[in-house]
Amino acid sequence: MSNSKRTLVTISPLEAFKLKKLRADIEWHRKLHKCLTSSNEQTVENEIFVSREVNSSGARHYAYTDIKTFFDYYSVLGSCNKTCYEIVRKNVPVKFFMDIDCQYQAVINEFQSLVRKEAVVDSLKWYLAKALRGMGINDAEEIVNDVIVLDASTGTKFSLHLVFQKVVFPSIEHCSAVLRWVVNNLYELEYPMYEEHGVTADGFKAALDINGRFPLLVPLLQGNDFHFLFDRGVYNYNQNFRMWKSKKFELGKPPLDTNLSFTSDNFKKTLITFHEAPLIHACEMDRHVPMHCAALSCEPKKVLAKWKVKLNCDGNNITEAIYQYFKQKINKDVTNIWYDESPHGTGVGLNLSNGDIYLLDLDECAYSLKRKGTDGLMEKKYI
Structure with missing residues (x-):
């Protein structure tokens, strides 16, 4: 067999x-x-x-x-x-979790000798705490410390699963949103550390020295690019x-x-779906701005700030503000606003009573009409 x-x-x-x-x-x-x-x-x-x-x-x-x-x-x-x-x-409701995965043969040779489980976990906790703190979670450093680490590493692969006991969200979509903040912080803080030596083993060592934390962006063995230590596609x-x-x-x-x-x-x-800690609701993050409005941007704070200006609202409920704007100024036949994975890459849209859909471009504060039964989008318009 x-x-x-x-x-x-x-x-x-x-x-x-x-x-x-x-x-x-x-x-x-x-x-x-x-x-x-x-x-x-x-x-x-x-x-x-x-x-x-x-x-x-x-x-x-x-x-x-x-x-x-x-x-x-x-x-x-x-x-x-x-x-x-x-x-x-x-x-x-789910606990926030991270799936750490790295095939040693895919990244620089020095990674295997330098990587330490405790150092990687500490670095992940630091970045998660920073993301949560930026969303208004004052006790972020405390709650990220309660984490269970499951290990399945081998001689050819570094593999961990992290389950944060006190970071609990109403749905898995919120986990995806939080990870966007982590990725944004990585680009802001780690990427510049490679400027002097490039995306190389020397650059990785320099980032390790400068950072004081284990880098989560690891140079690939081939190609001028990085491998993220955590999987971004499991949410x-x-x-x-x-x-x-x-x-x-x-x-x-x-x-x-x-x-x-x-x-x-x-x-x-x-387990991910069994929790004892209270939920961290979306409305408690980033001055009561719903997380899903920023979930699909690498610069969520800037995106949210632009929408607040465009809609002339205080940001307490941007989702409702977007809905009312479209209902009153764009098309009175708008029935609801939704957030989901979209084949057009926006993930936020509004339904019309006739089956048409407005799809939003969050970064550009714009929208496009998709007619029912068609594949393409109409011309993009700006708020």
Whole structure:
């Protein structure tokens, strides 16, 4: 049997008996949409959506259950068969998390000898605290210190997952927005440190000396460009987040692990969608400006300032101000304003009653009309 078709590892008869009893309490589906449909037909306390990789081709099964039932099942799984993921649903509160990933062969050779887990974590905490503080979170330094670090590094790859226990947002979209602030700070603070020596190993060492923090922009081995130590593409709803003790299905892949004892309470701490800390609401950030208005810009503060001037508002509710502006001055048939991932790259738009859409260009304070049933956009107009 080829590796591409490799199935789950054979287990002992005793383990099989235990799993059969526990598995009967969980309804597994081969398609995510069927799992989601099934969840709408029942109410479960302490609910969790999970997936499990069942072969090395990436096929997964999906389930909706309560955390106790799943933990009982998960605890009995052998280490070779723990290939499970937490599914992050839309509009569900989440802890802020970061996925750190770097293949040593892709970046400068010096990185592997210089990288230290503690130094990287401290640097990530510093930048996250700076971003939160810039949004008006006064105790940012304190809350970022409560973080669980899961490690799956190998001799060829540096891999960490960070789960911040007290940084909790109303939805995963807010995590994406916060990461924009982190990226913006990196461009402002780290990028200039490479000016003297360029995007090279010497430049990296200079940045390390100047910064006093471990650089999060690492020069690639080939090409005059950087590798971000953290993954910027994992903040979408229905994202699958690998669980503590789980590994990718391929042979030789290590599990994500930490030095906590494997208990139900600690397991919940490592999950994204289970939290004890209060939510940080969007309206509490950056003088009560909704985060999603700045989420798609590398200079969110400047963008927000421009919109406040254009709309002649105090910034307490820019979303509502944009809606009222379009309703009163552009088109009275505007029905609502929304934020979502858009194929046109803006992510913020307004619906019209006839099915047309206005798509916003946040950086330029502009908008374009998209007619219902067409692919292109009309001429861009400015506020």
